[in-house]
Amino acid sequence: MHETTAPMAVTTASASRPKRATPGCALGFATAALLFAAVPAFAQAWPAKPVRWIAPYPPGGSSDLVARAIGNRLAEQLGQPVLIDNRPGAGGSLGTEVAARSAPDGYTLLLANIAPLAINPHIYPKLGYDVMRDFEAVTLLATGPTLLVVGPSLPVKNVQELIALAKAKPGAIKYGTGGSGTPAHLTTELLRLMTGIDLLHVPYKGTGQSVTDLLGGQIDFVFASPPVAAAHVKSGKLRALAASSAKRTPLAPDVPTVAESGVPGFDMVTWWGAVVPAKTPAPIIDRLNVTLRKSLEFADTLERFAALGIDVQSSTPAAFRAFMAAELARYAKLSKQVGLKNE
Numbered sequence: 001m002h003e004t005t006a007p008m009a010v011t012t013a014s015a016s017r018p019k020r021a022t023p024g025c026a027l028g029f030a031t032a033a034l035l036f037a038a039v040p041a042f043a044q045a046w047p048a049k050p051v052r053w054i055a056p057y058p059p060g061g062s063s064d065l066v067a068r069a070i071g072n073r074l075a076e077q078l079g080q081p082v083l084i085d086n087r088p089g090a091g092g093s094l095g096t097e098v099a100a101r102s103a104p105d106g107y108t109l110l111l112a113n114i115a116p117l118a119i120n121p122h123i124y125p126k127l128g129y130d131v132m133r134d135f136e137a138v139t140l141l142a143t144g145p146t147l148l149v150v151g152p153s154l155p156v157k158n159v160q161e162l163i164a165l166a167k168a169k170p171g172a173i174k175y176g177t178g179g180s181g182t183p184a185h186l187t188t189e190l191l192r193l194m195t196g197i198d199l200l201h202v203p204y205k206g207t208g209q210s211v212t213d214l215l216g217g218q219i220d221f222v223f224a225s226p227p228v229a230a231a232h233v234k235s236g237k238l239r240a241l242a243a244s245s246a247k248r249t250p251l252a253p254d255v256p257t258v259a260e261s262g263v264p265g266f267d268m269v270t271w272w273g274a275v276v277p278a279k280t281p282a283p284i285i286d287r288l289n290v291t292l293r294k295s296l297e298f299a300d301t302l303e304r305f306a307a308l309g310i311d312v313q314s315s316t317p318a319a320f321r322a323f324m325a326a327e328l329a330r331y332a333k334l335s336k337q338v339g340l341k342n343e
Contacts, residue, residue: 046106046284050081053109054102056095056116058088062225062308066142066272067111069304073295091181092116093127100129104277106284110135112273114183118327122335123181131328137321138274138288141296144310145245145269146187146223147230147252149238154220159242159261162221166197174200176210176219181340184210184223186331187244187268189338194263214238226251226309244268251309271313271327273320285317 053071057063067084075082087095092115099110117131129135148159156162166173177185180203192199202219204210210222211229215237223244230251232238242258243249246267258266274292276285293314295301305312315323 047078047080050083051107052083052085054085054087054095054099055111056087056092059086063111063113069301070295073298073301074291077291091120093120097128100134102277104279106280110275112275114271118331119181122332123340134278135275136278136280136285137317138285139292140273140313140315140320142310143269143271143313145243145249147226147240148223148242149229149240150221151214151217153217159258163195163197170198171200174202174219176202176204176213176222178207179203183270186334187223190268249309289317
């Protein structure tokens with residue numbers, strides 16, 4: 001039986017002048033106003049009660065923090081409380097199933113994440129939801145890289161030296177992850193596939209444990225979130241070799257990407273978005289799209305995302321749905337290449 005956390009209200013932030021996000025990331029206010037004006041009147045009357053936003057992970061994690069950062073501004077615009085409902089379990093699948101089975105009335109949103117919506121369908125044999133059948137896409141919200149960090153005792157200063165060492169010692173270099181099939185696991189496996197190296201996977205029950213053992217010298221490297229990695233890199237306890245994304249992360253601007261480090265085309269990021277149960281009325285989805293994208297433009301939202309080392313993104317519902325389908329296909333292929341089996 002999975003433990004659940006009672007819903008918590010997101011406190012509405014005080015009004016302040018919003019800051020425009022980077023071009024292509026969020027709608028400008030003029031465009032948002034035009035889209036909002038086109039929404040039918042019955043959708044503008046929604047919501048008439050608090051909106052529940054399911055975060056399928058425990059409080060305090062990156063997904064929870066993303067939901068709360070945006071939820072503040074979403075509540076302000078909708079004129080109703082946004083209740084963060086943490087439903088951890090099964091790698092995010094438990095909360096995702098709860099959302100899939102909820103009424104399609106606009107009062108339940110799910111913080112969509114790469115694991116339950118793109119990876120887990122290829123690992124778990126009996127999920128209680130079908131991604132493309134049971135959800136309507138609203139918008140992409142953010143993407144975030146990981147940092148490849150090594151312990152100070154490992155004699156490598158860049159990715160090419162790590163690759164050379166791994167080729168010289170097949171199967172001897174140990175990498176840690178938060179478990180089989182997690183984004184960090186598949187990120188490292190993609191590196192292995194693209195470079196032809198042989199590595200030893202050491203799965204843990206959480207990323208925090210893998211970082212602890214990296215600090216202790218029990219393993220050789222991990223792909224960790226920028227905030228966690230940057231703190232240890234700054235103290236000199238770990239050394240950052242590369243970022244997993246196509247572009248460098250602002251939290252570690254001097255650290256090159258894996259692609260820059262001699263593995264062209266390498267690009268692996270975690271992503272977050274918003275979805276609602278299938279058959280939610282289109283006008284409500286359109287209004288959610290407008291208000292969520294506008295929520296991404298405020299300075300406090302941008303600052304919170306920057307502190308997490310993630311980039312603001314946004315999209316139309318159709319574009320996000322196409323993105324989700326592409327990610328499902330991508331991880332189906334990668335999972336097969338890696339040899340992951342339903343567990």
